[in-house]
Amino acid sequence: MILYDYCRSSAAYRVRIALNLKGVDYQQVPISLLAGEQRSAEYLQRNPQGLVPALQDGELLLTQSLAICEYLEESCPGAQPLLPENAADRAKVRSMAQLVACDIHPLNNLRMLKYLVSELGVSEAQKTQWYQHWIYQGFDALEQILSDTAGDYSFADDVTLADLYLVPQVFNANRFGCILDCYPNIVRVNENCLKLKAFADAHPDLQPGA
Template identity: 75%
Template sequence: MILYDYYRSSAAYRVRIALNLKAIDYQQVPVNLVAGEQRSAAHLARNPQGLVPALLDGELLLTQSMAICEYLDETYPQVTPLLPAASADRAKVRAMALLVACDIHPLNNLRVLKYLLTELGGSDTQKTQWYQHWVYQGFDALESMLAVNAGAFSFGDQLSLADVSLIPQVFNANRFNCDMSRYPHICRVNDNCLQLKGFIDAHPDRQGTA
């Protein structure tokens, strides 16, 4: 498989975690978001949205990190299942995963922050305020969901899609100096995940920087 990747992209980071947890060999092809390579003709042919990640599995080209993670989970169900067996439990895991992927991350994406700065004339301080606002709003809710659902990980003691989605968001929240002391459950789950090889190897600091 080939992952079109950027080391600091949290959406690509999710897919790296899922690939590692599934013990799938893959090749990384960096798409430098700061240099604008995501808008090149070559990358738009892979992902018409001009975003990373994209995953090539043989002839199959996939986009959208959560769709890719579910594809990997369905294709390799025996190795580290990312969704629980019961449909009610799957809905709970997806709710936590999508809270991050749909309701925090898109508001704080590179193109949105850039738009705030360049088109709307915002300052760096306003950009940080915007970023932190949406993290706090999402994490306040997620913290209360983890209080009910979490054990060592987001959903009991089994790894799940909720962890795959959460850990990259915590990395980014730290980058933007969010006060994580407000979230003891999130921090515990994050610490536990970061002890595991699949998460360690997927970490942005362990990737090439191109």
């Protein structure tokens, strides 16, 4: 498999964790978002949205991190499962993952932040305030959910898809100076995940182009 990747993309970070958990050998092709390589004609042929990640598996080309993670879950069933067996539990895990993927991340990704600064004239301080506002709003809800679901990880004591989404979001929250003292469940689960090799090896600082 080939992963078109950017080291600090939280969406790509999720997929790196999934690939590691599934024990998949893959090649990384760095796509620098800062240099605008995602808008090159060559890359747009792979992903018309001009986003990362994209995953090439033979003739199959997939985009969108959730679709890629679900594909890995279904195509590598004998490896580390990303979803529980029970249908209701799977829905709970997907709900936590989508809280991050749909309600926090889109408001704080790089293209949104660039637009705020370049098109709307927002200051760096205002950009950070925007970023932190949406982190705190999402984490307020996630912390409450984790108080009911978490064990060692987001859902009981097994790593699930929810953890793949939580860890990159915590990484970004720390980058933007968010104070996480009032989110003990989020902090604890994140620390537990980072002790695992699959998560540690996916860290942005260890990737090509970092």
